[in-house]
Amino acid sequence: MKTRIRAPLALAWVLAVAPVWGVSLDATGPGQPLPEGAPSVAAPLAIESWSAGSAALVPLMAVDAPARQTPAVDSPANTTGGAVGKPLDDLAFVRQAAESGREEVAAAREALPQLKNPELKRLAEMLANDHGDANARLAQLAQAKGWALPAAPGDTVAASGAARGDFDAKWAADMMAGHERSIALYRAEARSGEDPQLRQFAHDTLPIIEHHLAALRNLQK
Numbered sequence: 001m002k003t004r005i006r007a008p009l010a011l012a013w014v015l016a017v018a019p020v021w022g023v024s025l026d027a028t029g030p031g032q033p034l035p036e037g038a039p040s041v042a043a044p045l046a047i048e049s050w051s052a053g054s055a056a057l058v059p060l061m062a063v064d065a066p067a068r069q070t071p072a073v074d075s076p077a078n079t080t081g082g083a084v085g086k087p088l089d090d091l092a093f094v095r096q097a098a099e100s101g102r103e104e105v106a107a108a109r110e111a112l113p114q115l116k117n118p119e120l121k122r123l124a125e126m127l128a129n130d131h132g133d134a135n136a137r138l139a140q141l142a143q144a145k146g147w148a149l150p151a152a153p154g155d156t157v158a159a160s161g162a163a164r165g166d167f168d169a170k171w172a173a174d175m176m177a178g179h180e181r182s183i184a185l186y187r188a189e190a191r192s193g194e195d196p197q198l199r200q201f202a203h204d205t206l207p208i209i210e211h212h213l214a215a216l217r218n219l220q221k
Contacts (some may be wrong), residue, residue: 099150103150105132116168124171179209
């Protein structure tokens with residue numbers, strides 16, 4: 001009776017460990033014979049066990065793949081501070097050049113009735129005309145490109161009454177200081193401006209401003 005009970009138990013143990021043998025043999029390399037006494041069902045069981053495990057790994061790898069992908073590089077943010085694709089330094093030049101040009105035209109026109117020196121009067125007229133033309137060219141260029149110019153200030157009332165004795169010298173000194181700042185501004189734009197047409201405008205206007213400054217200095221000698 002004991003022998004009959006042990007035989008089925010032994011057979012059950014062989015069937016239970018048979019898949020383990022199959023996996024081990026498959027890992028060490030194909031073509032090795034199964035050990036004697038191992039049931040023929042072991043090979044298909046090993047293949048089934050390996051296939052099931054591999055199929056279980058595939059979804060995990062697919063889920064993990066996006067996490068290892070290189071993140072896309074964001075496009076650079078617009079740092080122009082103005083119109084899209086317009087460099088900030090050109091916009092700053094347009095604003096400063098328009099403002100300084102308007103101020104010099106206004107200062108020249110307001111000074112004409114008060115200046116005593118005829119040479120300074122002629123120079124004031126030249127400044128008003130030249131800077132007026134430059135302002136018009138800058139406004140036309142800005143309009144064609146869609147660049148906004150600063151709002152023009154309201155009309156100013158010229159000083160009334162007799163001109164002071166030091167008005168000529170003070171006005172000439174103010175004009176020299178303003179032209180020195182304008183020359184530095186136009187030189188920077190002509191040398192390193194981003195927009196080629198604006199750079200050309202600065203290059204063409206710079207000699208006119210330099211001529212104004214030289215004339216003002218000559219009158220002070």
